Amino acid sequence: MLAFLIQRILWIGVTVLCVSLMTFGLIFASGDPAQMLAPTRQGQPPDPAVVARVREAYGLDQPIYIQFVRYLGHLAQGDLGYSYYFRRPVTELLVTKFASTALLAGLIMVTAIVIGLPVGMLAALQRDSVLDHGILIGSSLLLGVPTFLLALLLIYFFAFQLKWFPLGGYGTWQHLVLPTLSVALPTGMGYAIFLRTNMLSILTADYIRTARSKGLSEQMVAMRHALPNALLPVVTLASIDLAYLLTGIVLIETVFQYPGIGLQVWQATQQKDIPVIMGSVFFGALLIGFGNLLADLLAAWLDPRIRLGA
Amino acid sequence: MDDSHEVRLAQLPIDPHAAAFPPIVQSTSWSRLAFQRFVDQHVALAATIILVILCLMAVLAPFIAPYDPVQQFRKDGLDAAGLPVGPNAHYWLGTDGQGRDMLSRLIWGARISLGIGIAASSFSVLIGLLMGSVAGMAGGALDAVLMRFVDIVMSLPGFFVILLLVALFRPSLWITIMVITLLGWTYPARLFRTEVVALRERDFILAARCLGIPEPQIVMRHILPHLVPLAIVAIGLGVPGAIFAEAGLSFLGLGVPPPAPAWGGMIQFGTSYYRSSPLQVLLPGAIIVTTVVCFNLVGAGLRDALDPTMRRR
Numbered sequence: 001m002l003a004f005l006i007q008r009i010l011w012i013g014v015t016v017l018c019v020s021l022m023t024f025g026l027i028f029a030s031g032d033p034a035q036m037l038a039p040t041r042q043g044q045p046p047d048p049a050v051v052a053r054v055r056e057a058y059g060l061d062q063p064i065y066i067q068f069v070r071y072l073g074h075l076a077q078g079d080l081g082y083s084y085y086f087r088r089p090v091t092e093l094l095v096t097k098f099a100s101t102a103l104l105a106g107l108i109m110v111t112a113i114v115i116g117l118p119v120g121m122l123a124a125l126q127r128d129s130v131l132d133h134g135i136l137i138g139s140s141l142l143l144g145v146p147t148f149l150l151a152l153l154l155i156y157f158f159a160f161q162l163k164w165f166p167l168g169g170y171g172t173w174q175h176l177v178l179p180t181l182s183v184a185l186p187t188g189m190g191y192a193i194f195l196r197t198n199m200l201s202i203l204t205a206d207y208i209r210t211a212r213s214k215g216l217s218e219q220m221v222a223m224r225h226a227l228p229n230a231l232l233p234v235v236t237l238a239s240i241d242l243a244y245l246l247t248g249i250v251l252i253e254t255v256f257q258y259p260g261i262g263l264q265v266w267q268a269t270q271q272k273d274i275p276v277i278m279g280s281v282f283f284g285a286l287l288i289g290f291g292n293l294l295a296d297l298l299a300a301w302l303d304p305r306i307r308l309g310a
Numbered sequence: 311m312d313d314s315h316e317v318r319l320a321q322l323p324i325d326p327h328a329a330a331f332p333p334i335v336q337s338t339s340w341s342r343l344a345f346q347r348f349v350d351q352h353v354a355l356a357a358t359i360i361l362v363i364l365c366l367m368a369v370l371a372p373f374i375a376p377y378d379p380v381q382q383f384r385k386d387g388l389d390a391a392g393l394p395v396g397p398n399a400h401y402w403l404g405t406d407g408q409g410r411d412m413l414s415r416l417i418w419g420a421r422i423s424l425g426i427g428i429a430a431s432s433f434s435v436l437i438g439l440l441m442g443s444v445a446g447m448a449g450g451a452l453d454a455v456l457m458r459f460v461d462i463v464m465s466l467p468g469f470f471v472i473l474l475l476v477a478l479f480r481p482s483l484w485i486t487i488m489v490i491t492l493l494g495w496t497y498p499a500r501l502f503r504t505e506v507v508a509l510r511e512r513d514f515i516l517a518a519r520c521l522g523i524p525e526p527q528i529v530m531r532h533i534l535p536h537l538v539p540l541a542i543v544a545i546g547l548g549v550p551g552a553i554f555a556e557a558g559l560s561f562l563g564l565g566v567p568p569p570a571p572a573w574g575g576m577i578q579f580g581t582s583y584y585r586s587s588p589l590q591v592l593l594p595g596a597i598i599v600t601t602v603v604c605f606n607l608v609g610a611g612l613r614d615a616l617d618p619t620m621r622r623r
Contacts, residue, residue: 015461015462015465018462019462019465019466022466023471023474026474026475026478027474027478029478140603140606140607141599143606144550144599144600144602144603144606145595145599145602146554146557146558146561146574146598148557148558148561148577149557149577149591149595149598149599152577152581152584152591152595153595155584156584156588156591160584160585244468247467247468247469247470248467248468248469250469250470250473250558250562251558251561251562254561254562262469265469265473266473266562269473269474269476269477270477272477277470277474277477280467280470281466281467281471281474284466284467284470285465285466285467287467288465288466288467289465292465
């Protein structure tokens with residue numbers, strides 16, 4: 001167990017290192033950062049003297065490998081550098097942004113599970129009923145809607161027409177409702193369909209037949225014997241999704257102008273704020289690595305049949 | 311796809327009279343069964359018809375679009391207040407905020423959005439097929455290195471990297487296809503590797519080896535044909551994700567640059583007039599949803615039809 005954990009955490013370290021190296025390489029492959037950073041006046045090319053000064057000031061005049069090693073040295077001390085644009089430490093900036101994204105992502109996950117589990121159960125237990133077909137059709141439609149479009153539709157009905165919720169922004173709980181729903185609805189319906197499929201295949205298993213032949217009620221069979229096993233893959237999927245949500249709701253944050261990490265990265269790419277981009281990719285890779293590790297641990301904890309370290 | 315090896319066996323020159331024997335069961339060829347199973351699924355068939363129409367729309371755009379998609383009709387395309395006009399006899403689906411014909415833009419948009427979706431998904435599957443089958447056939451160190459590389463790419467925070475790449479390389483059609491492919495090939499690679507590893511150990515491959523058939527020929531003649539159905543399904547099921555990614559990028563203004571009519575970009579442009587004329591957002595939105603839902607249905611239908619373990623119900 002300990003060996004497994006150490007191995008996995010080391011591997012996350014290697015991954016994050018490679019990701020940093022790739023990002024670093026990409027930034028330098030795409031052109032001279034000093035050229036982009038130097039102040040320009042109305043479309044004129046920047047003054048070569050200024051570019052040279054900028055290059056020196058940011059240490060961009062040194063060979064790339066030296067720059068990378070220096071970057072790693074700072075990284076090891078928890079220093080991701082300073083934002084070119086905000087003139088604040090990247091770590092500080094990203095932690096606050098990631099915190100507000102984490103709030104939204106957590107809400108999305110809880111809502112998706114609250115929607116998905118009962119709906120999936122209902123569909124599985126009433127297989128081939130009108131309700132089941134309705135759920136199937138509804139979910140395949142919802143899964144075809146891009147989240148930003150769903151967000152715009154929700155805005156139209158609940159913000160323009162009914163005026164129940166604000167258009168966007170940050171502050172009160174009302175601000176969180178529409179962004180949460182626009183991701184949680186399709187995600188939850190995805191879980192519902194996944195749970196339904198699992199339930200239906202488990203309900204034909206031998207141990208379910210045994211439970212039935214013991215004379216247990218159908219409800220007891222479904223809730224106590226089928227559901228726990230059908231839930232396992234859904235839990236694994238959800239814990240992987242959570243890590244992706246932390247880095248993947250850029251569009252929703254843009255639509256609602258929600259000040260999370262996604263909006264921050266989008267702005268940083270517009271402003272060529274390299275330390276912020278590097279830092280976000282670094283943080284994101286770290287989160288995804290630990291998210292996947294968490295998913296594996298959770299799955300092993302819930303299902304004694306899974307052995308770690310294989 | 312050919313009719314599997316029944317045909318080839320019949321052509322073997324073991325018995326000179328073999329050709330004279332009629333085939334025992336004519337209708338059980340794999341491709342015929344697959345086609346039959348696909349047709350049997352009415353929903354998938356209907357979705358295919360819609361997709362064919364959409365593709366025709368994309369291909370025939372110059373002939374069927376009533377107007378130039380980027381031409382601005384300032385006289386009758388905008389009302390007195392400079393706002394887009396609704397559907398009328400001239401502009402069947404109305405105009406957008408710059409007086410451009412919506413219908414023409416939607417039709418031309420199919421070229422961009424559908425084209426990028428299909429191209430990115432196909433490239434992803436092709437790269438995945440190559441990497442996966444190389445890793446699966448080679449085994450050992452090369453396999454380990456390639457698969458660890460896949461792990462690393464999979465743990466990239468996808469959307470951040472897309473944003474980074476597009477910002478660095480300036481948005482264009484090919485950059486969009488490239489970034490979607492760059493992040494999309496990993497899942498197919500794992501899929502094909504698993505498949506190749508399983509195939510490699512099968513008896514008919516062993517038989518081919520025993521006959522002294524060189525390794526490249528085994529791959530080409532005996533492994534790849536088994537991967538084709540999987541590849542078709544993977545392409546079909548990959549298109550929705552690619553279309554979502556393209557729409558999202560265009561929505562952020564990082565896709566194919568305006569004035570080119572990409573569906574996601576049309577939604578983004580429409581949000582400025584959303585309150586007064588929701589059609590600006592709903593029309594391109596509806597066509598994206600239709601396309602994606604149809605691809606999902608066709609993909610699922612193909613998966614069921616091409617799966618040789620599934621027999622007709």
